Amino acid sequence: MECPHCGTMSDEVIDSRPIKEGAAIRRRRRCLACEGRFTTYESTEEQLPFVLMKKGPGQTGVMMHMKSVLTFTTRTLDAVSRELGSLVERVERQEATGNSPSRKSEGVSATDQVLRTIKRHKNGVSIAGLKAKTGYDDSKIGNILYRAHKEGRVKRLRRGFYVAMK
Numbered sequence: 001m002e003c004p005h006c007g008t009m010s011d012e013v014i015d016s017r018p019i020k021e022g023a024a025i026r027r028r029r030r031c032l033a034c035e036g037r038f039t040t041y042e043s044t045e046e047q048l049p050f051v052l053m054k055k056g057p058g059q060t061g062v063m064m065h066m067k068s069v070l071t072f073t074t075r076t077l078d079a080v081s082r083e084l085g086s087l088v089e090r091v092e093r094q095e096a097t098g099n100s101p102s103r104k105s106e107g108v109s110a111t112d113q114v115l116r117t118i119k120r121h122k123n124g125v126s127i128a129g130l131k132a133k134t135g136y137d138d139s140k141i142g143n144i145l146y147r148a149h150k151e152g153r154v155k156r157l158r159r160g161f162y163v164a165m166k
């Protein structure tokens with residue numbers, strides 16, 4: 001082992017003990033040239049998860065492993081970027097044609113829709129009119145009107161006929 005103090009290659013081991021439950025050995029060394037002390041650690045080479053390719057001439061196992069990892073990563077990134085590309089295309093197409101099915105009522109509750117419809121009719125609107133405008137049924141509109149009336153947001157002009165409160 002090369003001495004870190006003077007670079008000489010001769011040393012002696014003065015102490016040696018297992019660490020990590022025997023998975024490695026820590027050695028205390030003394031340089032025979034300069035008497036400098038240093039520590040080395042020794043462990044078995046980790047088993048790499050996959051080294052599928054055979055070693056070519058002049059290529060180390062680690063190099064081959066790195067190459068297979070990089071190839072795998074590159075292929076994965078390619079696939080992901082293709083997937084993203086087609087997703088973006090789909091969204092753009094949808095925005096261009098305005099075909100998003102839920103867009104119209106998005107973020108507007110049934111209550112909002114009913115109340116807006118009532119507000120648009122300054123002289124009031126009947127339940128039949130609300131049904132026609134919103135497409136909701138009697139009980140849904142009835143429930144919304146009941147709550148809105150209790151909260152003072154609409155006023156009943158006569159039976160089944162409502163106007164918005166200012």
Ligand SMILES: [Zn+2]
Nearest residue numbers: 003006031034
């Ligand atoms: Zn030395």
